[in-house]
């Protein structure tokens with residue numbers, strides 16, 4: 001067993017885990033943070049997306065040991081009991097999700113994308129979320145929610161194609 005210490009949503013958390021434990025398993029089973037979902041467990045679906053030092057990562061592909069000492073953001077850190085995060089509000093307003101299983105991963109990928117501060121087009125947004133799969137919605141409402149969140153948070157309008165591509 002190895003002691004792993006993470007700063008999760010601003011709080012230092014330590015667990016003693018076997019060396020083969022993934023970050024996803026540690027979050028869900030040792031830290032009881034089950035908002036991050038276990039889908040494919042092989043890096044294909046994005047349901048397990050969390051931010052590691054600000055970068056979106058598939059937590060099923062990262063060992064807990066690789067995350068030792070790092071800053072982790074999960075869906076549980078986004079909202080308070082009183083208020084949703086603007087991304088969550090935007091998703092709710094357009095009814096972006098159906099079963100909701102893909103939601104935490106979609107929302108964390110969206111947060112990483114917006115936090116980077118780049119000017120994004122609709123095509124950039126679709127490309128950035130291509131690693132997050134949804135089996136319910138057909139994606140249109142999800143992309144609408146991401147665009148609304150981006151515009152609300154950054155104050156910028158999202159063009160159809162990137163000015164860089166013109």
Ligand code: FES
Pocket residue numbers: 037038039040041042043044045046047048049058059060061
């Ligand atoms: S559960 Fe990690 S990518 Fe599917």
Ligand code: FES
Pocket residue numbers: 097098099100101102103133134135136137
């Ligand atoms: S809303 Fe069901 S998987 Fe996306």
